[in-house]
Amino acid sequence: MFDKFNDECGVFGIFGHPEAANLTYLGLYALQHRGQESCGIVASDGTRLRGHRSYGLVADVFKKDEIFAGLPGRSAIGHVRYSTAGGSDVRNCQPISVEYHRGGIAVAHNGNLVNASELRNALEQSGSIFSTTADTEVIVHLLARAQCDSLGDRVVEALRQVRGAYSLVFLTETRLVAVRDPNGFRPLCLGKLDGAYVVASETCAFDLIEAEFIREIEPGEMVVIDKNGLKSFLPFDKTTPSPCIFEFIYFARPDSTIFGREVYNVRKEFGRQLAREHAVDADVVMAVPDSGMPAAIGYAEESGIPFQLGLIRNHYIGRTFIEPSQSIRHFGVKIKLNPVREVIEGKRVVVVDDSIVRGTTSRKIIKMIRAAGAAEVHMRVSSPPTAFPCYYGIDTPSRKELIASSHSVEEINRYITSDTVGYLTPEGLRAATGCMAGESYSFCDACFTGQYPVRFPRLKADSQLGLF
Ligand code: SF4
Secondary structure, three states, X not given: OOOOOEEOEEXXXXXXXXXXXXXXXXXXXXXXXXXXXXXXXXXXXXXXXXXXXXXXXXXXXXOOHHHXXXXXXXXXXXXXXXXXXXXXXXXXXXXEEEEEOOEEEEEEEEEEEOOHHHHHHHHHHOOOOOOOOOOHHHHHHXXXXXXXXXXXXXXXXXXXXXXXXXXXEEEOOOOXXXXXXXXXXXXXXXEEEOOEEEEEOOOHHHHHHOOEEEEEOOOOOEEEEEOOEEEEEOOOOOOOOOOEOHHHXXXXXXXXXXXXXXXXXXXXXXXXXXXXXXXXXXXXEEEOOXXXXXXXXXXXXXXXXXXXXXXXXXXXXXXXXXXXXXXXXXXXXXXXXXXXXHHHOOOEEEEEEOOOOXXXXXXXXXXXXXXXXXXXXXXXXXXXXXXXXOOOOEEOOOHHHOHHHHOOHHHHHHHHOOOEEEEOOHHHHHHHHOOOOOOOOOOEOHHHHOOOOOOOOOOOOOOOOOOO
């Protein structure tokens, strides 16, 4: 039912607001799409850090008033998580919070460190004892060992040793630090609310709490916030930024602004470009909801073929949904989607989805659309074929499970049983972002091209990084 790449995490932080924990709860609620497995909040009252973390959705984990009563203070950070690095283990729920010789520190991480395994081995050899299996804990150990005086310098000393993707928010009793890796793989935004600074993975978190979006934290930038205000640093060696283009395709919410563009408009432009690259005679354009919606609207606008809601999604299916019993038949994708026969019957249909990962869901959806009476089904995909796994904070299946790694477009067309299939080209994808500000700025598109912008240790060719 969920044949998609999965974003692993979302982060939020606020400094200097009397409702810090409550606002963090709301911020995480808005970022729930970035991780549904576990969540947590750590708050500071200026003298001590207190936290609450658990498995479950934000609204379920933080539903009791006494939890908020246990999170007093004017600053807080929060995290939503969908695990890969470190696996599913309650100890890996974030924010990670520890006491060390300089006091308390908590950290929330969106991304994935490609050299975490090497660093962890070295730390363990020299006596470190780890309490989680998450790559993020490596940063905490490096920071605790750093020989500098200021928190900012310790964070920089730690992060100079790691490679990969990180949008991080740290909280101590008196400071909040937010950092984005030099490649800027994951988004991280800065806002303000009633004089308090707010940071979040996406601007949709600011919209909910009515915070003002100031700007994005730049690739390689660190901001340190304390009672004296905000200071910005660029402490890392400069490199060409390579933000994740898949944030535009699927991960980010369409009502967010990231990497300098409104996600909704970029997604619609993907659809327009797709219509230019793969035109077809058809009667109706429809989306695989919800993520295919903006691109389908763009496709319809560009092609002049009317857009209709041909598939309706049940929004009340949780990740933990289990079919009631093997004694009744397997319902598969019908649990999640239902076709609108009046829209489809006798029509030549264009179906727009944002990506095809294994192809299994597309095949079921097309079968469902044909059963509803479609005369023809033309699949259009608003991204190129996904043929390579991600090592920068996205949960992807192993390479051999990615249908495009071993099948041509024509073979995929046969497998999913469409009349035709058309993918957006990598060039069309890049052009449609409209963000090409010259040679100093490009996007990571490694899951389409295999061109990885940050090197990683030798891996089994068909697997994601196996951490710990
Ligand atoms: S490999 Fe794909 S999903 Fe991973 S960061 Fe690059 S573009 Fe994003």
